[in-house]
Amino acid sequence: xxxxxxxxxxxxxxxxFRLYYxxxxxxxxxxxxxxxxVLSELVGRGPSRMSRLARLERVRMPSMTDVVGRLERLGMxxxxxxxxxxxxxxxxxxxxxxxxxxxxxxxREAELRARLDRLxxxxxxxxxxxxxxxxxxxxxxxxxxxxxxxxxxxxKEELIRNxx
Numbered sequence: 048x049x050x051x052x053x054x055x056x057x058x059x060x061x062x063x064f065r066l067y068y069x070x071x072x073x074x075x076x077x078x079x080x081x082x083x084x085v086l087s088e089l090v091g092r093g094p095s096r097m098s099r100l101a102r103l104e105r106v107r108m109p110s111m112t113d114v115v116g117r118l119e120r121l122g123m124x125x126x127x128x129x130x131x132x133x134x135x136x137x138x139x140x141x142x143x144x145x146x147x148x149x150x151x152x153x154x155r156e157a158e159l160r161a162r163l164d165r166l167x168x169x170x171x172x173x174x175x176x177x178x179x180x181x182x183x184x185x186x187x188x189x190x191x192x193x194x195x196x197x198x199x200x201x202x203k204e205e206l207i208r209n210x211x
Contacts, residue, residue: 074154081114090148094139
């Protein structure tokens, strides 16, 4: 029997949150959620304007300036003028930021592997089978306007790359 959408949402939310919390807790916690999300975006998609990052994170420009400033002080990002618009600033990940991000991902995947190893093969297969549907739940993340109905066609790996 299939659960109602309301029941499914009620049961899925705490499971997803708790799994994320457990995996995140076992990896480097140097960054806040927003800082990690911004670094992920820059590593995964390349340099970005501050205004775009603020829209993606749904924060105001002064808040994004603070986020980028902290990442900059940590040596994970740099800022430079946008060659297409001298008034705008592009933010990009540094090699140190890319290394930190890769190590963070490796730590999180190691934690997930250890947890997956404790499951039965049929349970791992059920999770594997659910991944396409779970991926659709986050398909609009990389839109500049997440409320717009037109989602960009991105590869599955791109949709689920973001790490906070």
